[in-house]
Amino acid sequence: MTATICGTGSYIPSYTMDNNDIARLVETSDEWIRERTGVARRHIAKDETTVSMAAEAAGRALADAGIPPEEVDLILVSTISSDVILPCAACEVQKEIGALHATCFDLSAACTGFVLAYNTALAYLSQGVYRTALVIGSESLSNLTNWKDRGTCILFGDGAGAAVLRAVDPEKRAYLPVTHSDGSKGAALSCKSRHDYNGLIGKIRPEAMLDESHYMQMDGQAVFKFAVKRVPEVIGEVLKLNRLDTDEIAYYILHQANKRIVEAVAKRLNEPMEKFPMNLQEYGNTSSASIPILLDEMNREGRLAAGQKLVLAGFGAGLTWGAAVIEWR
Ligand code: ACO
Numbered sequence: 001m002t003a004t005i006c007g008t009g010s011y012i013p014s015y016t017m018d019n020n021d022i023a024r025l026v027e028t029s030d031e032w033i034r035e036r037t038g039v040a041r042r043h044i045a046k047d048e049t050t051v052s053m054a055a056e057a058a059g060r061a062l063a064d065a066g067i068p069p070e071e072v073d074l075i076l077v078s079t080i081s082s083d084v085i086l087p088c089a090a091c092e093v094q095k096e097i098g099a100l101h102a103t104c105f106d107l108s109a110a111c112t113g114f115v116l117a118y119n120t121a122l123a124y125l126s127q128g129v130y131r132t133a134l135v136i137g138s139e140s141l142s143n144l145t146n147w148k149d150r151g152t153c154i155l156f157g158d159g160a161g162a163a164v165l166r167a168v169d170p171e172k173r174a175y176l177p178v179t180h181s182d183g184s185k186g187a188a189l190s191c192k193s194r195h196d197y198n199g200l201i202g203k204i205r206p207e208a209m210l211d212e213s214h215y216m217q218m219d220g221q222a223v224f225k226f227a228v229k230r231v232p233e234v235i236g237e238v239l240k241l242n243r244l245d246t247d248e249i250a251y252y253i254l255h256q257a258n259k260r261i262v263e264a265v266a267k268r269l270n271e272p273m274e275k276f277p278m279n280l281q282e283y284g285n286t287s288s289a290s291i292p293i294l295l296d297e298m299n300r301e302g303r304l305a306a307g308q309k310l311v312l313a314g315f316g317a318g319l320t321w322g323a324a325v326i327e328w329r
Pocket of ligand 1: 029
């Protein structure tokens with residue numbers, strides 16, 4: 001048994017900040033940001049929360065799949081920026097959408113999170129444990145962004161994307177994912193908890209007590225070098241494992257971190273840029289939401305055809321990276 005994606009959805013906050021808005025906060029320019037990252041604008045959650053965006057994206061994915069919420073057996077939310085610690089975001093989504101029979105939990109693996117959540121759901125569905133799963137990536141990174149740090153605040157944005165997976169008969173070909181982690185390099189991208197275990201015991205630190213380490217900190221060049229080496233490698237591994245050739249892949253849906261990373265991956269794989277769709281110019285890096293948002297856009301624009309093979313590839317904090325092959329419904 002395996003599973004296919006039978007519906008996608010996304011939610012993007014309407015409030016936007018373009019590069020000129022960022023240039024009013026830190027010393028930078030529209031030209032620098034576009035040239036070094038490809039980002040022109042990002043959407044920021046003002047009235048929305050990680051949970052509300054996740055629930056909206058989930059509802060849209062279920063509508064696209066034509067599946068009522070009562071039929072969902074599993075809800076997985078991948079996030080590093082949930083507004084709730086307890087109950088988990090997935091349980092909050094369950095409540096919002098009325099998925100009464102679902103088992104719900106969250107998963108945290110930064111920008112590789114959606115690929116890992118997809119793999120987790122696939123494993124459950126392939127084993128016959130569940131029949132229908134909702135896999136969601138939702139992030140309010142603006143809450144974790146240091147708006148005084150020009151090395152990071154130019155990159156990130158908020159949003160949510162979701163996919164509905166359904167178990168399908170054994171005749172359909174199953175694909176195995178490849179994933180890796182390297183905890184020894186975790187310092188390249190970090191963000192401390194906002195709990196103050198020493199002073200306030202279990203309390204969230206007040207805004208005034210937060211220092212730079214409580215916001216995302218990144219060694220940009222180290223992350224860049226890691227991504228341009230490891231992402232083509234893991235894509236090569238996943239193709240080899242599944243005995244696929246690059247000719248058979250219609251699109252590579254990469255985590256949307258930086259245009260130059262996507263271009264470098266395409267070059268190393270010797271594949272044309274047309275196979276690497278991008279929307280980071282509009283949304284920036286939305287961490288675990290970026291892959292499902294892009295997938296949903298492509299689905300709704302009618303760019304995906306039945307039987308097409310796609311590679312999803314994520315990479316980010318941890319360090320973590322991985323790739324999965326999907327055959328479009
Ligand atoms: N505006 C203007 N100048 C800047 C800015 C800015 N926003 N940021 C840095 N600079 C300056 C630096 O100070 C430096 O100046 P100097 O030469 O005088 O010292 C110069 O520009 C070059 O800085 P670099 O850090 O070398 O710039 P780089 O080309 O590496 O671009 C960037 C920085 C965009 C952050 C890049 O390294 C990058 O995209 N890295 C990958 C980030 C990423 O993909 N993260 C994904 C994981 S996200 C997750 O897991 C949550």
